[in-house]
Amino acid sequence: MESGRFLWNVWLNDPRNEEFMRLYQSKPEGTRIKLEMHLMQPFRLMDEITQEWDFDTASVSVYQYTSFLVRRFFLMSAALRVSIAHN
Amino acid sequence: MSSSSQDTAAPVFQRELDRLSAGHQDDTPPVIPYAQPILLPSSSSNPPPTATTAATREDTPSQRKLKKDEGSSRKKSLKPLVDINVTSDPTSSGSTALIMNEINNNPQKRFDEGTLIKLIFEEFPAEVKLPSLENIDDAILRMPKSGLLFETGQWIERLGNDMIWHLEPIRRVVRIPREDGQFAYFYKTSAGILVDVNKCRAPEEGMKRHFGLRPWVWQQWANLRLESFARFQKVGFFFFLFIVTPSHLPLFRVLTFFLLGFLFVRARRTTNATLRKSALWKVGDFCGTFG
Numbered sequence: 001m002e003s004g005r006f007l008w009n010v011w012l013n014d015p016r017n018e019e020f021m022r023l024y025q026s027k028p029e030g031t032r033i034k035l036e037m038h039l040m041q042p043f044r045l046m047d048e049i050t051q052e053w054d055f056d057t058a059s060v061s062v063y064q065y066t067s068f069l070v071r072r073f074f075l076m077s078a079a080l081r082v083s084i085a086h087n
Numbered sequence: 088m089s090s091s092s093q094d095t096a097a098p099v100f101q102r103e104l105d106r107l108s109a110g111h112q113d114d115t116p117p118v119i120p121y122a123q124p125i126l127l128p129s130s131s132s133n134p135p136p137t138a139t140t141a142a143t144r145e146d147t148p149s150q151r152k153l154k155k156d157e158g159s160s161r162k163k164s165l166k167p168l169v170d171i172n173v174t175s176d177p178t179s180s181g182s183t184a185l186i187m188n189e190i191n192n193n194p195q196k197r198f199d200e201g202t203l204i205k206l207i208f209e210e211f212p213a214e215v216k217l218p219s220l221e222n223i224d225d226a227i228l229r230m231p232k233s234g235l236l237f238e239t240g241q242w243i244e245r246l247g248n249d250m251i252w253h254l255e256p257i258r259r260v261v262r263i264p265r266e267d268g269q270f271a272y273f274y275k276t277s278a279g280i281l282v283d284v285n286k287c288r289a290p291e292e293g294m295k296r297h298f299g300l301r302p303w304v305w306q307q308w309a310n311l312r313l314e315s316f317a318r319f320q321k322v323g324f325f326f327f328l329f330i331v332t333p334s335h336l337p338l339f340r341v342l343t344f345f346l347l348g349f350l351f352v353r354a355r356r357t358t359n360a361t362l363r364k365s366a367l368w369k370v371g372d373f374c375g376t377f378g
Binding site: 003004007008011020023024027028029030031033034035037038039041042043044045046 | 229
């Protein structure tokens with residue numbers, strides 16, 4: 001989240017971004033805070049995953065791999081077929 | 088509402104109606120079960136409600152201690168998005184609370200049909216699913232005096248378990264005491280889910296109406312930039328066989344060289360003489376001496 005905030009401040013205070021800065025300044029302070037909070041949600045979620053989510057005691061399987069990384073669908077389906085055949 | 092439903096609702100409130108019509112003989116306030124959580128005390132003299140969840144009750148003491156330690160360390164390491172400096176109690180706001188306070192202050196007032204309907208739709212707003220333009224602008228432009236970013240009646244987006252942002256109105260602002268003596272604030276949306284104050288966001292459509300699309304382009308760029316830093320397996324072909332690092336790249340170049348040579352040697356046996364005179368096949372011959 002720190003990196004996200006840093007990049008946001010760099011982009012916001014860039015002299016080439018003066019037009020948006022004027023629009024940004026014309027809004028009330030609460031709206032500005034809400035905008036920043038809105039934009040930082042992906043970074044906050046990353047922080048939450050790395051710091052709050054518990055992977056040590058969780059049962060991570062090949063299905064989680066697919067759900068996180070989207071790819072490796074064939075591997076997952078093969079594991080599913082094997083597990084069904086085994087049963 | 089028909090008369091039959093009024094009759095069924097009557098016993099529920101009969102005791103309270105009797106108390107109200109009696110004109111508060113005793114000083115104790117009337118006990119209204121479902122309205123009790125929203126009439127939280129604003130002063131600090133009254134004891135806060137205890138937070139004992141079902142999960143903590145079921146665990147063994149050792150597990151509870153473990154959880155407690157983990158939770159406290161993680162909470163300390165995380166910085167909140169918004170520094171909450173609450174000037175007044177945000178939990179006392181809300182139209183339902185206003186109605187109940189009005190009834191408590193004026194004993195002559197009774198539950199009529201309109202009030203009942205209003206109360207029920209406040210509690211179970213199944214019919215009102217879509218916000219108006221004014222609702223969205225209100226959620227973005229208005230800041231409540233309580234110090235939180237949103238208050239009862241404003242629309243927010245919360246991240247569901249399906250990883251989709253759901254647009255819902257706030258029905259309650261709930262505070263739960265933490266272990267360190269402070270309060271944790273939550274919004275209770277119309278879905279009946281407690282949302283952490285820092286884990287919700289303003290409605291995206293309204294934000295785009297006010298600020299344009301530029302910040303979201305920036306967000307995409309920042310996410311891609313972060314991904315390029317954070318991604319593992321930068322070399323993407325043989326990753327299922329070896330743990331590949333960039334230092335392995337020369338090795339894979341040599342392997343590719345031998346592989347090409349092998350293929351050309353295999354292919355030369357099946358081609359005619361005119362094709363073999365071309366420059367491409369000579370390169371293949373050269374590679375094939377190694378393969």
